[in-house]
Structures are given as structure tokens and as C-alpha cells.
Amino acid sequence: MPELPEVETVMRGLRPALEGKVIARALVHRPDLRFPLPPGLARRLTGARVLGFRRRGKYILIWLEGGDSLLIHLGMSGRMVIGSAGSNAETAHEHIVLETADGARVGFVDPRRFGSVDLVRTDAEERHKLLAGMGPEPLEDDFTVASLSTSLDGKKTPIKAALLDQRVVAGLGNIYVCEALFRAGISPQRLAKTIPGARAARLVPEIKATLAEAIAAGGSSLRDYVQPDGELGYFQHAWKVYGRESEPCERCPGMPGCSGIKRIVQSGRSTFYCPRTQR
DNA sequence: CAAGAATCCTGTCAGC
DNA sequence: TGCTGACAGGATTCTT
Numbered sequence: 001m002p003e004l005p006e007v008e009t010v011m012r013g014l015r016p017a018l019e020g021k022v023i024a025r026a027l028v029h030r031p032d033l034r035f036p037l038p039p040g041l042a043r044r045l046t047g048a049r050v051l052g053f054r055r056r057g058k059y060i061l062i063w064l065e066g067g068d069s070l071l072i073h074l075g076m077s078g079r080m081v082i083g084s085a086g087s088n089a090e091t092a093h094e095h096i097v098l099e100t101a102d103g104a105r106v107g108f109v110d111p112r113r114f115g116s117v118d119l120v121r122t123d124a125e126e127r128h129k130l131l132a133g134m135g136p137e138p139l140e141d142d143f144t145v146a147s148l149s150t151s152l153d154g155k156k157t158p159i160k161a162a163l164l165d166q167r168v169v170a171g172l173g174n175i176y177v178c179e180a181l182f183r184a185g186i187s188p189q190r191l192a193k194t195i196p197g198a199r200a201a202r203l204v205p206e207i208k209a210t211l212a213e214a215i216a217a218g219g220s221s222l223r224d225y226v227q228p229d230g231e232l233g234y235f236q237h238a239w240k241v242y243g244r245e246s247e248p249c250e251r252c253p254g255m256p257g258c259s260g261i262k263r264i265v266q267s268g269r270s271t272f273y274c275p276r277t278q279r
Numbered sequence: 280c281a282a283g284a285a286t287c288c289t290g291t292c293a294g295c
Numbered sequence: 296t297g298c299t300g301a302c303a304g305g306a307t308t309c310t311t
Contacts, residue, residue: 002304034287034306058305076304077289093289112288114305157282166306173304220304267283270302 002074004138004171005214007058009233010080014106017082018050018062021100025085029095034075034116037096044068044119045098054125057134057170061125069122071130075114081107135169138207143169145204149196159195160188160266163207172207175220175242178272180207182241187278188271189264213238241272249274 002010026045031037038044049065062070072078081091085099096108096117108117120128135151136143151168152159162168163177172180181188183206186199195203214220219233236243240250245263251274252258258276265271 006304073305075288075306078304110288111290112303112305114287155281161282164305175304268285269305 002058002078002219003173003176004055004058004211005176005217005235006219006233007060007074007171008055008215009219010074011053011055011060013082014060014062014080015053017104017106018098018100019052020050021102021104022047022049023064023098024101025097025099027097027099029097033095033110033113034073035118037117038119041096041117041119045070056125056131056137057166058173059131063122067122068119069125071116071118071120071125071128072108073116073130075110075112075116077112078108078110078115081109083107133167135165135167138169138171138211143204143208145200148204149200152192152195152200155192157192158189158266159186159192160271162192162195164267164269169207171211174269174271175239176207176210176214178242179240180210182273182278183210185277185279187275188266188273190279241274244272249277251277 023045024047026042028037028042045064048068051063051065054061054063058073060072062072064070081094083105085103085105091107091109093111093113094107094109095113098106108115116130118128118130125131136147148169152162155162160177160181163172163180164174178188180203184199184203186195186203214235217233217235217238220236220239241261244261246260248254248260249258255276258274261272262275263270263272
């Protein structure tokens with residue numbers, strides 16, 4: 001689940017535990033997640049100092065002394081559990097554990113194993129198969145009305161599906177696409193090619209605002225997702241449409257023709273929207 | 280070529 | 296209480 005705001009929150013939570021620290025011990029409990037883990041992962045992590053962090057879309061990159069970056073994707077159910085090396089709270093589905101020289105313990109837990117972990121040379125990060133071709137960072141200045149318009153131009157797919165495509169814009173997932181489209185008053189079923197221009201001018205600022213507000217709130221807590229420090233994010237209380245099927249839309253309570261928030265399925269995934277205010 | 284379905288995997292929840 | 300089926304934040308790969 002974790003979308004951009006949750007990944008950003010996780011990364012910020014990992015920082016104090018790992019940045020500047022030496023990985024004294026690494027445990028790798030299975031050979032693969034979504035993809036095979038890199039050969040010798042535990043050995044290549046052991047002894048390395050953590051130099052810094054970076055997020056790209058839904059990926060976390062941890063820069064290691066020696067020139068490698070640890071690339072982490074949380075998939076649907078991945079989370080990072082922070083504890084101390086002494087209290088080895090053995091968690092189910094904990095596939096990778098890092099222990100620092102000063103006694104911190106970070107576990108990667110992922111029941112569904114849709115997540116992925118890889119090593120890439122730091123100076124070649126952008127060329128990694130999973131990162132190459134990713135679209136602009138939505139909170140950066142190069143994600144603009146013009147850039148979004150260009151990438152949607154001529155696309156016959158619904159805007160909902162287009163925004164989930166990480167090549168169009170990086171980091172959006174099912175929840176935040178629904179939320180941003182609601183805020184922009186755009187129907188998720190509208191074809192992407194009809195967005196460039198005035199609609200893109202409404203959509204881009206709403207994407208940025210939705211994500212920024214969610215990060216400020218510490219992300220959204222879903223059923224099986226908790227921030228690294230164990231605290232719950234609280235943006236889920238700010239969802240205006242996601243998970244609110246048949247509730248009245250806040251924009252048109254009791255208006256004639258308003259039948260509440262509707263749930264439909266697009267490309268096999270739930271979409272929530274207000275048919276009256278999203279056109 | 281592009282759009283939608285199937286797929287990977289496990290856990291949870293609603294309904295009976 | 297226990298069983299069954301639907302569904303879940305993602306993203307690639309296979310079919311139409």
C-alpha cells in the first residue's frame with residue numbers, strides 16, 4: 001500500500017536509527033521477495049556505514065559507504081520495524097534484519113512479499129531497471145501542468161489508470177489518485193487525453209497538495225501498516241472519498257442528484273468518487 | 280500498440 | 296466457532 005507519503009514517512013523514521021551508523025550484522029532469511037535478492041546481500045551489507053537516504057517514487061535508497069545503494073520497495077504489505085538489537089522480537093514474515101554497531105535493529109517485514117530489495121551502485125541508481133523510466137517526482141518543480149499534459153496527450157486510458165502508471169508520475173497509488181481526482185473535480189473515468197490544458201491546471205496542484213498534506217500527517221495507516229516507530233499516521237482520517245462508499249460527499253451533502261460516494265472497479269482496482277462533482 | 284485481466288502471496292473481514 | 300469468498304496499499308506479464 002505504501003504510496004509516496006507512507007514511503008517518505010518510513011524513510012524519515014529510518015534516518016535516526018541508521019544514518020551515520022555502521023551495519024554490524026545483517027540477516028537475510030530467504031533467497032527472494034518479489035525478485036531474487038542480490039547474491040551475498042548479507043555480506044555486502046555487513047560493515048558498511050550508512051551515508052544517507054533518498055526517496056524516488058515509492059522506493060527508498062540507502063547510500064552505503066563503499067559505493068552501493070540498498071534499494072527497497074515495500075510493495076503492498078511491507079513495513080520497517082525498528083527496535084533494539086537486544087530485544088530480538090522475532091516477527092513473522094521478517095525477511096531481512098539490519099543491526100547497527102550502536103545497537104539498533106531494523107527489520108523488513110512483508111507478509112505478501114510483493115516488496116523488493118536490491119543493491120545498485122550509487123552512481124548508477126537512476127539506471128537501475130526499477131527506477132529507469134520513472135516519471136517526475138510529483139512534489140518537485142519538474143512536475144508541472146506542462147509536463148503532465150505532455151505525458152497524457154493522446155492517451156486513451158482513463159485518467160485513473162494513467163496516474164497509477166509510474167512512468168507518468170512517480171509515487172501515486174490507488175488511494176492518493178482517488179483523493180487527488182476528487183479534489184480536482186475530475187472523473188476517474190475521463191480519458192487521459194482530455195486532461196491536458198485547463199483540467200491539468202486543476203489536477204497538478206491538487207496532486208501536490210494531497211501528497212504534501214499526507215506527508216505532514218505522517219501518512220495513512222492501513223490495516224497492516226504502521227510507521228517505523230510504531231506510531232500511526234493519521235491521514236486516513238482526511239480521506240474524502242477512499243473507502244467511503246455510499247457516504248455523502250462532503251462537497252454536495254443532500255444536493256439533488258447526489259447519491260453519495262460511489263465505488264467502481266477500474267483495471268481490477270477499486271475507485272471511489274463523487275459522480276456529481278467529478279466530471 | 281494499448282487496455283484490461285491475470286498473477287504473485289498472505290492476512291483480514293463479512294456473511295453464513 | 297468455523298468455513299468460504301471477496302478484497303487489500305503494487306506492478307509486471309500475459310491476453311485480447
